[in-house]
Structures are given as structure tokens and as C-alpha cells.
Amino acid sequence: MSNSATDHATIPQTLWAARGRHTGPEPDDVVRRTLRRHKESGGIDDFAEPPAPEDSFVQIFEARWRTDGTVTVRARLTLLPRRDRPEGREWTLVAEAERPWDDAWPSPATLFWPEAGATDATDGAWDHHPTVVGLRFRQVNALPEDDKEMRRRLRDAARDAWCVNLVVHEAMTPDERGRLPLARLLPPGLRHRVVEHRAAPQQLRAVNWALKDLGVEVPRGGAVLLPPDPAPAGYDGREHSVRTVFLDGSEPTELLTAVRHVAGLPRPFPQGAEEALMDLRENWTLLTLQEELERERRLVAMYAEALQAMTKSRDLYREAAEQAHQALAVYRDAPVPPALPHQQQRAGSRSPSALQQLTRTFERLKFSARPFRPVPVPDGDGTDTAGPAEGTP
Missing domain, CATH: 1.20.5 (Single alpha-helices involved in coiled-coils or other helix-helix interfaces)
Structure with missing residues (x-):
């Protein structure tokens, strides 16, 4: 597991990002119905379903709304094909505001997906963890009884830096109020980004054995936040544990403060988030008339x-x-430059013997270049026969 943010770009403070998996039928229809309902009620200004890129089977939805009355938010949800995840369709949701994100603002997830308690049971199937089967947002996730399975689940969950993983140990069996998820007490912008793992009273030793590779430990009756991968610069897991968490329905102030602190750290982009943000910025289609005019001017x-x-x-x-x-013309018209003085001196300094030797060499070459001439040779009947005479002048 990586514990460094080196070579990773940092998530801008204006961005809200989450991803999950929808396990019910026709998630695209669920998104359309939810967006249409919010537009009719004034919760969003407008929405669109732009065409997907060629040779792609993803589905894209865009929505624009104003929070706090003046801050414009643009959001883009992408549904991946079901064949990539046979047990459901993975979705990615990124939203960018005109100023740093405030977790008190409405969660973008509830503007694309229905809230808990929807009349249609299949509408609430969108909050599954994207990679770890059996984990859900907005719910309490009991840790497996098998130690190895527990270790594998916590390790796989910690690898997904899109969400915050919280491990809570129950000091004693809680009552009905204590069994409610703690995420419901978080600000709206954090409720759908936190996965809550629960360890039963007898699982303290097993859960700390499972957390050993992650470098953290949960106190008895307390809680700990798992380090994300990659972790923010200067992250120390020991600073993000809470000694005591009362599961009696009261608000665990210290724990909620720790969750907000971890979620607000300058974090590196998780895998795929940077590409989703660039897609939102560069391929946005839901433009106002003023935005279209400014875009054409650019x-x-x-x-x-x-x-x-x-x-x-x-x-x-x-x-x-x-x-x-x-x-080139100047070079062609230029006269041949005279020999330089030192070249003339070098030519005149040659000895007579060297010059004579050079002359004899040329004479030998000239002599050897002469053609052969036939020489008459008498045969037996007195007739002359021409034959080559080497060296005959």
C-alpha cells in the first residue's frame, strides 16, 4: 500500500467526487426520473443526457444547479456498462462548484439518485461499494466472522481512495439506536462518501490483526479511520483514531470531527478521478446562452x-x-581565393629530391599507360605473325 502523495496531483477544493455501484435493473431510468423530479421541484436548473463517445457503451448525465442561491455547480454522472461488473453497473459522479466545496451543501448523489426510503425498492440499490461486494454506503457493514475474510475486506476497501473508511469497535452489544449508521450524523456532503465497518465486541483482537498491515489500530470501544491510498502528504494514521465512541444515539463529536478533518485534507486524485474531472470540464454540453457565447469567443x-x-x-x-x-549566390560568384602565405611557403620548402622523385613517378605512370603494339614473328612457312611484344616501343 502506498503511503506517499508523490507524483500525484491534488484534488481541487472545488471538487466533490464519489463512485459506487447500482445493483438493480435499469439504473439509467432511475437517474432520469430523479433528475426530472428535481427539475420540476426547482432543485436543479437543468439536466441533459449528452451522447457517449464513439465505440463506448457508457451513459452520461449532466446536471446544473445553484447552491446557496448564487454558487453554480456543474455535475456529471457516468454509468459504465454492466459487462464490466456483472453484479451491477458502476457509476462515477464528479461535481465542481464556482468556489471551494462546503460539505453543508446538498450531496450531488441525492440529486442524481433517490434518497433513502424511496417508494421503489430498486431505486435504493445505488449505494453499493464500487469494488468490494457486500459493502454499502449509508449503512452499517458488519465485519466478517472469518479472520482472513475480514483482513481481505479491510485491505480492499482501503485501496479505494474515493471514499473514507471508518472502523468502529462495539464495546458492548448496542441497542436499537446504537445500531444506526453514524454516517447519518455527518454533513450532507460526506454521508455518501463514508463506509462504516463495525466490529463486534469479541472481534477486537481479530480486527487489529487485520489492520496491522495498514499501520493503524482501533481502540477498545473506539474507532479508527483507515489511511487512503495514496495517502495525503504528512498523513499519520495514529492521529485519526478516537478512544471512545458511545453507540447510544448521541452525537460522537470527536469522531465526526476526525472524519471531517480527514475528508478535508489535500488529497491526491484517486484512480480515474482526474480523468473524470477533465471530462467534465472539456466535454460539458449543458451551457447557458451566456456560456455558449463566451465559449465561442474563446x-x-x-x-x-x-x-x-x-x-x-x-x-x-x-x-x-x-x-x-x-x-548561395554570393558563394557561386566569389573568385577562387589565392593560396595563403603559409601554404605557399610549405610548397616552396619542398626539397629538390622530393620533386625529382615525384617527377619520376609521373614518368613511370605515363610509360605504363602506353598501349601494346603487335611485333611480327616469323612462323615456319616464312609468314610473319603479329604477336604482342611487351615493352616494345
Whole structure:
């Protein structure tokens, strides 16, 4: 498990990001109904379903609303194909505001998905953990009885940095109020990003054995927050444990403060979140008239800048070509330069013997280059037969 934020970009404070898995039928219809209901009630300004990229089977939904009356929020939900996760359809939701995100604002998840207690039971099937089967948001997740299975679940859950993992140990068997999820006491912006794991009273030793590889330990009757992967710079897991958590229905102030602190740390992007943010910014289609006008102006300015750069490059190339042609013409018309003094001195300093040797060499070459001439040779009947005579002048 990585404990460093090196080489990871940091999530901007304006971003809210979450992901999960819908296990019911037709999740796209659930999203459409929810968005339509919020638009009719004024909860959102507008929504759209832009076309997916070519050769892609994802479904995309966009929504825009104003929080606090003036802060515009743009959000984009992506549904992956069911074939990627046979047990359901994974979804990714990113929302970006005009100023740093406030966890007191409404959760973007409840604007795309129905709230708990919906009349249609299948509408509430969207809050499953994206990768770990059996885990759900908004609910208490009892840890498995098997030690190895418990260790595997906590390890796999900690790898997903999209959410905050909270492990609570029950000092004694809680009553009905103590069995309620603690996430309901968190601000709206955090309720759908926290996974609550519960260890029974007799599981204290087993859960700490399972947490050993993660470098944290849960106190008896307390709670601990699992370190995300990758962890924020300077993260110390020992600082994010709570000694005592009363499961009697009262508000655990110290624990809620620790959760808000961890969620507010400058965190690196989890896997896939940076791409989802870039997709939101670059492929956003739900524009107002003013936004469309500003977008066209930016495109015109960008094209004008590119055209100016191309024109400048063309002029520079033409100028360089003209200079090269001028230099070549000057080089062709220039007279042969006279020998330099030191070259003349070197030629005159040659000894007569060297010059004579060079002359004899040329004479031998000239002599050897002469053609062969036939020489008459008498045969037996007195007739002359031409034959080559090597070296005959």
C-alpha cells in the first residue's frame, strides 16, 4: 500500500467526487426520473443526457444547479456498462462548484439518485461499494466472522481512495439506536462518501490483526479511520483514531470531527478521478446562452492565435529561405581565393629530391599507360605473325 502523495496531483477544493455501484435493473431510468423530479421541484436548473463517445457503451448525465442561491455547480454522472461488473453497473459522479466545496451543501448523489426510503425498492440499490461486494454506503457493514475474510475486506476497501473508511469497535452489544449508521450524523456532503465497518465486541483482537498491515489500530470501544491510498502528504494514521465512541444515539463529536478533518485534507486524485474531472470540464454540453457565447469567443481567440502563429512561422521560413539563396549566390560568384602565405611557403620548402622523385613517378605512370603494339614473328612457312611484344616501343 502506498503511503506517499508523490507524483500525484491534488484534488481541487472545488471538487466533490464519489463512485459506487447500482445493483438493480435499469439504473439509467432511475437517474432520469430523479433528475426530472428535481427539475420540476426547482432543485436543479437543468439536466441533459449528452451522447457517449464513439465505440463506448457508457451513459452520461449532466446536471446544473445553484447552491446557496448564487454558487453554480456543474455535475456529471457516468454509468459504465454492466459487462464490466456483472453484479451491477458502476457509476462515477464528479461535481465542481464556482468556489471551494462546503460539505453543508446538498450531496450531488441525492440529486442524481433517490434518497433513502424511496417508494421503489430498486431505486435504493445505488449505494453499493464500487469494488468490494457486500459493502454499502449509508449503512452499517458488519465485519466478517472469518479472520482472513475480514483482513481481505479491510485491505480492499482501503485501496479505494474515493471514499473514507471508518472502523468502529462495539464495546458492548448496542441497542436499537446504537445500531444506526453514524454516517447519518455527518454533513450532507460526506454521508455518501463514508463506509462504516463495525466490529463486534469479541472481534477486537481479530480486527487489529487485520489492520496491522495498514499501520493503524482501533481502540477498545473506539474507532479508527483507515489511511487512503495514496495517502495525503504528512498523513499519520495514529492521529485519526478516537478512544471512545458511545453507540447510544448521541452525537460522537470527536469522531465526526476526525472524519471531517480527514475528508478535508489535500488529497491526491484517486484512480480515474482526474480523468473524470477533465471530462467534465472539456466535454460539458449543458451551457447557458451566456456560456455558449463566451465559449465561442474563446474558440475564435484560440483560432486567431493559432493562425497568427502559423503566419509568423511562414514569414520566418520565407525569410530564412531568401537568406539561404542569397548566401548561395554570393558563394557561386566569389573568385577562387589565392593560396595563403603559409601554404605557399610549405610548397616552396619542398626539397629538390622530393620533386625529382615525384617527377619520376609521373614518368613511370605515363610509360605504363602506353598501349601494346603487335611485333611480327616469323612462323615456319616464312609468314610473319603479329604477336604482342611487351615493352616494345
